[in-house]
Amino acid sequence: xxxxxxxxxxxxxxxxxxxxxxxxxxxxxxxxxxxLFEHPEHVPLWEAAGRGEPVDWEEIFxxxxxxxxxxxxxxxxxLMERYPEAKVILTVRDPESWYESARSTIFGMQRVAxxxxxxxxxxxxxxxxxxxxxxxxxxxxxxxxxxxxGRFEDREYAVGVFEQWNEEVQERVPAERLLVYEVxxxxxxxxxxxxxxxxxxxxxxxxxxxxxxxxRIRRMRALTAAAALAVVALTFGVLLAGLALLRxxxxxx
Numbered sequence: 326x327x328x329x330x331x332x333x334x335x336x337x338x339x340x341x342x343x344x345x346x347x348x349x350x351x352x353x354x355x356x357x358x359x360x361l362f363e364h365p366e367h368v369p370l371w372e373a374a375g376r377g378e379p380v381d382w383e384e385i386f387x388x389x390x391x392x393x394x395x396x397x398x399x400x401x402x403x404l405m406e407r408y409p410e411a412k413v414i415l416t417v418r419d420p421e422s423w424y425e426s427a428r429s430t431i432f433g434m435q436r437v438a439x440x441x442x443x444x445x446x447x448x449x450x451x452x453x454x455x456x457x458x459x460x461x462x463x464x465x466x467x468x469x470x471x472x473x474x475g476r477f478e479d480r481e482y483a484v485g486v487f488e489q490w491n492e493e494v495q496e497r498v499p500a501e502r503l504l505v506y507e508v509x510x511x512x513x514x515x516x517x518x519x520x521x522x523x524x525x526x527x528x529x530x531x532x533x534x535x536x537x538x539x540x541r542i543r544r545m546r547a548l549t550a551a552a553a554l555a556v557v558a559l560t561f562g563v564l565l566a567g568l569a570l571l572r573x574x575x576x577x578x
Contacts, residue, residue: 328386328408330355330519332393333401333494334416335487337426339508340394343416345530346512347391350521356385356392361460368460371396374403375467382407399467402497412518413498415505417491420484428477431465 330352332340344355361367367385374380374396382404386392393416397404401413472490476482495505504518508531512523 326388326390328392328411330391331401331404331411331413333398333413336394336431337423338416338418340416341532342508342530343393345532346515349524352391354389356389356397358394358464362457365460368463372463374400395464396467413503415494417505417507420487423487424480424484
């Protein structure tokens with residue numbers, strides 16, 4: 326099994342919907358940012374790739390036939406070289422609506438992971454939260470720190486980076502290997518590009534809309550608060566037990 330499809334589009338351009346569509350068409354499983362939460366062992370490999378170090382792509386993509394979204398999209402050129410038969414799909418959308426969606430979802434998750442004292446505290450003691458935090462910071466670091474030079478909140482600058490990226494992908498990928506695609510176009514262009522039949526009586530998947538993503542952020546905050554509360558309660562309990570032991574020894578001495 327080898328990668329047959331490489332997604333080069335930014336997050337919040339329909340990458341989750343494309344993942345669902347590709348898997349429905351037989352190009353699955355498809356690697357997506359969400360995979361990192363199930364495979365935390367991949368995070369150090371992506372971090373190395375972000376530093377420009379050699380990476381064994383097979384170690385990351387073993388068993389996968391496609392990839393969409395970040396972090397894979399950030400390395401579409403390296404993946405094109407490693408998988409010369411793979412086709413490339415650049416998911417696009419209106420730049421202004423893309424910015425609003427990314428600001429309220431991905432950027433919001435990044436702020437929780439990087440700025441929340443409770444999240445940092447919970448990550449110190451809870452391995453699952455620690456893995457989530459490292460994955461989120463790695464992916465958003467590639468985007469907000471590297472791709473946007475830490476200036477994502479500058480709307481005009483961020484939209485300019487988004488548009489420049491889409492132009493450069495179209496310049497660098499041979500036309501015969503590239504599909505520039507909006508997920509609202511549905512099955513037709515995608516199936517024609519991949520040379521497969523469209524599924525009968527199956528609607529095109531529309532996944533991971535902004536509200537679903539914001540729900541994930543709320544759950545992440547709730548999990549963080551619960552874990553932090555448990556840590557505080559445990560610490561307080563240990564202190565009380567220590568004081569009780571000290572008092573018993575003092576009264577007995």
